[in-house]
Amino acid sequence: MVGPTRFMNLYACFELGIVEALRKEPGLTAAGLGAAVGAKPDAVEQLLHLLVKEGFVALDEATGGYTLDALADVAESDLQRVLTFMGMMKTGMLRQLYYLADSVSTSSVVGLEKLYGFQGTMFQAAGEIQEVRDAWGPLAQSETASVYPWFFRNFDVPAGARVLDVQGGNGLGAIMTCQTKGSPGLRVTTFDRPALETECLRNFAAQGVAEQCSFVGGDALESLPGGYDVMLLKHFVDMYDKDEVLTLFHNAHRALEPGGRIVVLAPVYPEDIRDTDDYQADFFPAYILGCVVGRGGLQKVSTYRGWLEEAGFEVTSVRAKDPADIPPDAIINRVVICATKRG
Numbered sequence: 001m002v003g004p005t006r007f008m009n010l011y012a013c014f015e016l017g018i019v020e021a022l023r024k025e026p027g028l029t030a031a032g033l034g035a036a037v038g039a040k041p042d043a044v045e046q047l048l049h050l051l052v053k054e055g056f057v058a059l060d061e062a063t064g065g066y067t068l069d070a071l072a073d074v075a076e077s078d079l080q081r082v083l084t085f086m087g088m089m090k091t092g093m094l095r096q097l098y099y100l101a102d103s104v105s106t107s108s109v110v111g112l113e114k115l116y117g118f119q120g121t122m123f124q125a126a127g128e129i130q131e132v133r134d135a136w137g138p139l140a141q142s143e144t145a146s147v148y149p150w151f152f153r154n155f156d157v158p159a160g161a162r163v164l165d166v167q168g169g170n171g172l173g174a175i176m177t178c179q180t181k182g183s184p185g186l187r188v189t190t191f192d193r194p195a196l197e198t199e200c201l202r203n204f205a206a207q208g209v210a211e212q213c214s215f216v217g218g219d220a221l222e223s224l225p226g227g228y229d230v231m232l233l234k235h236f237v238d239m240y241d242k243d244e245v246l247t248l249f250h251n252a253h254r255a256l257e258p259g260g261r262i263v264v265l266a267p268v269y270p271e272d273i274r275d276t277d278d279y280q281a282d283f284f285p286a287y288i289l290g291c292v293v294g295r296g297g298l299q300k301v302s303t304y305r306g307w308l309e310e311a312g313f314e315v316t317s318v319r320a321k322d323p324a325d326i327p328p329d330a331i332i333n334r335v336v337i338c339a340t341k342r343g
Contacts, residue, residue, distance in 0.1 A: 004094065009050045011086050018044060019071060022057065027065035082329055084138050091135035092122065093291050100290035108294040121239075121293045144172070147265075147334065151234065152180040154319045154336040155263045160185030161229040164255070166220050166248075167192050167236050171200035171213065177232070178209045189214045191224065221247050224255040231256060234265040239288065239296040242307070249311035256341045262313060264337040269300045279331050304337055313339035 013019050021028060021036040030048070034041035048066060051057040058069040071079075096103075096111025103110045109125075112118045116132070118125050126133040126140075157163060160183055165173040168190035177188045188209075190200050194217030204213040216225050221244060224231070231252045237245055252262050270278045284298050299307075305315050317338045326333075 006050065007086070007089065008094075009047055010056075011090060013047055013051060014083060014086075016044075016047075018047070019057075019068070022066055022068050023072075026067040027060070027063070029064045029066070033066065078327070078329075081142065081327065084142060085329070088135045088139045091131060093287065096291045097286055100286055103290045103294045106294065109291060110294075111290065122291060123293075143332075148172070148176055150321055150325070151265050151336060152176055155261075155317075155338050157181035157183075157186070157230050159183035161187075162227060162257075163188045163230045163232065164216075164224065164228040165190050165232045165234070166224065166252070168200075168232070168234075170196065171203040171215070173232060173234055174200075174213045175203065175207045175209055178212050179207075187212055187214070189216055189225070189228075191216050191218060191220065193217060193219075220251065222251075224251045226255045227257065228255060228260060229257055230261045230263065232263050232265075237264060237266050237304075238284075238298050239293045241295050241297075244296075246307055246311060249308055249313065253312045253341055258341065258343075260341045262308070262339050262341070264304065264308075264339075265334060266304065266337070267298050267332045267334050268304070269298050270333070271300055271302060278333065280333060283331050301335060301337070308337070308339045312342050314342050315339045 016039060017037045018033055021033055025032075025036075028036065030041040030045040033039075033044045033048075037044070048057055048059070051071075052059050052066075055069050056071045058067050059065075060067070095115055096109060099110040099114060108119070109121060112120065112122065112125050112132075116125065116129050118129060122132065122136060126136045157177065163174075163177055163181075163186070165171075165177065165188060168174055169192060171190045174188040174190045178186065190196075190213065192200075192215075197215045197217055200213075200215045201210070204210040204215075218225070233248065233252070237248065240248065249262070256262070267280065267284070269280055273281055280298055288297050289295065301318055305318075308315055315337060317336075319336045319338075321334060
């Protein structure tokens with residue numbers, strides 16, 4: 001009952017400018033805050049009860065003045081990261097999740113159709129709908145900046161290898177492969193929807209890797225181009241159901257050279273789903289099914305290991321991020337799974 005109310009109460013204090021007003025002028029009363037943010041003092045006082053209760057804001061009972069309490073100690077970078085998540089939750093989740101049961105029944109994001117008249121995934125909607133892009137884009141950029149450097153440190157690419165970045169989007173993965181795994185003869189190909197080719201090639205040229213990088217258009221669930229030594233599957237295997245993930249793994253197996261490697265980056269559930277310190281089961285089922293693609297979901301490492309073995313791979317390593325390097329507000333627990341083609 002209290003989850004949505006607490007969330008919107010807190011976030012409204014930021015949206016209205018109440019927190020910023022207290023940062024600029026500590027000691028403002030409800031009347032002063034109301035005048036500063038354009039709201040009735042009575043309503044401002046009501047919203048601040050929760051923040052006082054949680055120790056985010058302090059109230060001087062004698063003067064009626066408010067000051068920032070714990071919020072005054074939050075670093076600006078931490079605060080902005082959390083507010084980015086909260087903005088996405090409001091715009092990209094709360095309204096869509098009203099239709100969660102409908103999304104599950106139809107394997108589509110019904111909320112996007114109801115709210116925007118859009119049929120497709122959140123990724124596709126972000127390319128066409130400004131409100132969705134504004135909510136989801138900053139989060140995606142922040143996540144990429146945080147995850148990619150760690151990801152590329154946790155697998156090897158043989159010298160002179162041919163690498164295929166499956167569903168590589170705008171080419172960033174291919175570019176970073178060249179920058180972090182460079183060697184004479186290394187060639188990296190981005191594989192994704194044909195419509196992304198122009199943007200990819202432009203990005204390759206801008207980063208000075210056009211001679212090493214190329215683009216191939218297609219659908220990974222149909223087939224993958226052959227002749228590659230390493231395949232990267234980043235960020236998207238959790239957006240597919242079991243039969244589709246197995247299809248991806250089988251297609252990768254057929255396309256890799258003998259002894260070729262597959263590298264999977266994915267968020268995973270703990271092996272014991274009852275782990276009370278892990279919140280992924282609290283978040284991802286509703287988020288992925290109701291807000292992002294309408295199908296798919298996280299799996300355990302043991303599940304991915306079994307699927308990779310079924311598709312003809314031998315898992316050689318599983319690496320997770322050091323807990324000390326994960327922000328305390330982060331929900332996602334990602335791993336890098338490396339496997340070698342058998343046969």
